[in-house]
Amino acid sequence: MQPEPQQQASGSPALLQTRVCFCMRLPAEQPSSTAATGPGTGLGAQQGNPAPPQEPSLQVLEEEPYYHFQHRGSRQTSLSRHWGWSLRLSREPQVLWFEQQTVKSRAKRSVSVVPTDPWFPKQWYMNNDISPDLNILAAWSKGYTGRGVVLSILDDGIEKDHPDLAANYDPLASYDFNSNDPDPQPRYNAWDENRHGTRCAGEAAAVANNQICGAGIAYNAKIGGVRMLDGPITDIVEAQSLSLRPQHIHIYSASWGPLDDGRHVDGPGVLAMKAFHNGITKGRGGLGSIFIWASGNGGINYDNCNCDGYTNSIYTLTVGSAFASGRQPRYSEPCASTLTTTYSSSTSSEAQIVTTDLHHRCTDRHAGSSASAPLAAGMVALALEANPALTWRDVQHLVVRASRPAHLQAEDWAVNGVGRKVSHHYGYGLLDAALLVELAQAWAGTQPQRRCSIEALHAPRNIGSKLTVSADTSSCSGRTRSIRSLEHVQVQLSLSYSRRGDLQVALRSPMGTTSTLVSVRPYDTSQQGYKDWTFMSTHFWDENPNGTWTLQLENKGDAYNTGGHWGDKTIHRYHAVLPSPSFPLFGWHLTVLSLLPSGQTCEGDGSFYAHQSSCLSYCPPRSYGRSRSTTHTSRTCARCHHSCYTCQGTSANNCTSCPAAHTFDEDTHSCFSPQGLSPQEGQHRNLLLIVLLLCETSILFAMLSCTFRTAWLCVLAGCAGRCWAGGK
Incomplete structure (x- = not known):
């Protein structure tokens, strides 16, 4: 028989192997005469020819009569069979089958994890352009892309028909609580103010390898969006958003909160708090919903995210931000409740985040702490695919262990009692996706959560310039409440103070770790103090709580600042997975400087x-x-x-x-x-741009409001030269 020439997979002729090389099958029991001779000799069926050498290397399959022969005198490569030898072997009665060997095209079955999306080269935080990045490619190479995980972005809606989101869009993870309908499509206007949710969604779960934009971190996850920020925001709206289909949605990502002006102390209402609690106790079949929160953009106003009741909740996983260079963004809010960090950027020369945008577009200009939380949400989706049995507490444990200080720059890095470095700016550091999924695969789970509360102060105390309150946690070492390893530590505090923002509060653990619960906020001039406000710190994670805890309150402002009291209230407990000594605090009230009436100056000793x-x-x-x-x-x-x-x-x-x-x-x-450009030139250009935008916006508003004449006069007053050209 004569074999047909083989073709490679591409359709081009196969390249025959070096030298003429045949594999043939001989009879199982060879007679005294043989069908072949050694290399370089004739091959025939004549009686009396010497038997071929029975070298083990010639036999292809053990105990099978298949043999490999080579002819040394032929050309090393060829695109066609050796017809002479093929003809001779075909006439050899003792050769039952033969085939001239060819070099075959074979590829290792390893999947290329680098997406082909045109903007993926711009995704510096996940494509290994910088070191360290978020180690996304290594997580993908382990086979995890978010498949089977459902995320929902709680924001201003999601462009569900965006070509880089549509294939992953999940209507069951979506709703419009602003208009009370199932369609979360954002409301469009001239300045695209409702682009936030669509941008966050693309970071987490944009489709990969579709030649559109870039790739989401969990590009095989399902993504939904809740429209809840484009209208009146009430406790009901927040509660409904946080509790949307908790047996279907695994991860909720939120990049919003109270005003980041450095003045407010605010958090979730009664219904939203109930939604959080129901989520972690009943969501995901009892494993607990995962709530991921951006730390906030109030750094420029010296805000602290421990004054934000969403980011300082033990039920949320708070994410900070860092530049590619490892520097702190000016907008980044420090606080003790931040657990981890991912990359983001600002509006300056720093590289920014690539994602989906409104009108089916792409953008590489997404920035702020808003961009950090969805990246973490996508990474947690990879971990849930690796281990779907993770509880909400398991996820936080894994994030602590998968975060590294890396090159992140801060003066407050400190080593806690178990040897982990932690910072108020970055938590435990930059989150590593590959390490996160690796730990998730082997994670055995945590023990049931235990809580212990202590009242550390029972009578009013004057704060003065500094007040230290200590509490022993031996009562948390009993058989039923014994806690050997901490997670969250909460301090519930009540006090009045003449200038709340001048008061710094810090907590020191028995193992020597000091965590600043709230730093100085110079814009916070409130005299309301803190009324049953709960601060939280993650800096004591895995420490042994037994011993003396010390709370220190220090006036960082004027000596005239004084504390007051809230009467005889003693409802101050410390909810935590630690022996949480509650620190109810009281002081004596004196009237001091606060807001100034018009035309008046600051009084006192002249230090204001x-x-x-x-x-x-x-x-x-x-x-x-x-x-x-x-x-x-x-x-x-x-x-x-x-x-x-x-x-x-x-x-x-x-x-x-x-x-x-x-x-x-x-x-x-x-x-x-x-x-x-000189600073003056830059400022003038910015001013001109603002004037033009104001002018065009005013005209648009006038046309829409049917008060054209009145608005036109306003426009002329603000940008006369620009508007006069078309005015009457």
Whole structure:
């Protein structure tokens, strides 16, 4: 028989192996005469020819009469069979089958994990462009892409027909609580204000390998969206959003909260708190819903996310932000409740986040802490695919262990009692997706949660300049309440204070770890203090709680600040997975400086600065403290030169630090733009852009509101040259 020439998979002729090489089958019991001779000799069926050498290397299959022969005198490569030898072998009666060997095209069955999406090269935080990135490719190489996991983005809606989301869109993970209908499509307007949810959705679960935009971290997960921020936000709206189909949705991602102005202390209402509790106790068949939250953008206002009742909840997994360089974003809020960090960016020269955008578009300009939480949500989806039995507490344990300080820059990195580095800016560090899924695969689960509460103070105490309160946790070491390893620590605090923002509160554990529960917030001039407010820290994770806990309250502002009391209230308990000594605190109330009536100045001992109708103990960025003089009769916060971020005077040569994307000249104490524009030119261009936008917006508003004449006059007052061209 003569074999047909083989073809490669591509359709081109097969390349025959080096030398003429045949595999043939001989009779199982060979007669004294043989069908073949050794290499280089004739091959025939003549009686009396010597038998072929029975070398083990010639036999292809053990105990099977298949043999491999080579002819040394032939060309090493060929695109056709050797017809001479093929003809001779076909006439050999003792050769039952033969085939000239060819080099076959074979590939290792390893999956290429690098997506082919056109914008994936821009996804620096997951494509190994920087080191370290979030280690997404390594997690994908383990086979985890979020398959079987359902996420929902609680925001301003989701563009469900976006070509990079549609294949993964899940209507059961979606709803519109603003309009009370099942369609979460965002409301469109000229300035695309409702793009937030669509952008967050693409980060977590955009489709991969479809030649559109980039790839989501969990690109095989299902994604939904809840429209709940584009209308009146009530406790009912929040509760309904947080409790949407908890047996279907695994992960809820939220990038919103109270105002990040450094003044508010606010959190979920009664119904939303009930929704959180029901989620972790009943969601996912009792394993617990996963709530992932962005830490907040109030860093520029010296806000602290422990004054946000969503991010400081033990039921939420709070995510901080870092630049690719490892620097802290100016907007990033520090707090003790932040557990981990992913990348994000700002509006400056830093590389930003790639994701889906409204109108079926893509964007590479997504930024802020809003961008960090969906990345973490996608990574947790990979972990849930690796181990669907993880509880909500298991996930937090894994995140602690899968976070690394890496190159993240902060002055407050500290080693806690079990040897882990932790920071108020980054939690336990940069989250590593590959390590997260690896730990998830082998995770055996946590023991049932235990709680212990202690009242540490039973009588009013004057805070003064500093107050220290200690509590022993030996009562938490009993058989039924014994806690050997901590998770969250909560401190529920009640106090009044003349300037709440000047009060710093810190907690020290028996193992020596100090965690700042709230830092100074210079814009918080409230005299309301804290009324049963619960602070939370994750910095004591896995520490042994037994021993003495110390709470320290310190006045970082003026000596005139004093504390007061809320009467005889003693409802102060500490809910935690730790011996949580509750720290009810009281002080004596005195009236001190707060908001200024118009035209009045700050009184007292002269250590306050008047700023925007408030009295501050120091001046915020973009301003400096100007002392009394013959021309200025009061201490005020005066504006820095517009090129400076902080300064010591009004001149461009009085800068002490610069805004983002500007360079500080130490010799001249001035700031320069890297684009070569002077700060004045840059500011004028920005001002012109703002004026034009205001003008066009005003015209649009006038047309929509049917009050064209009145609005037109307003427009002319603001941008006369621009609007006069078409006016009457």
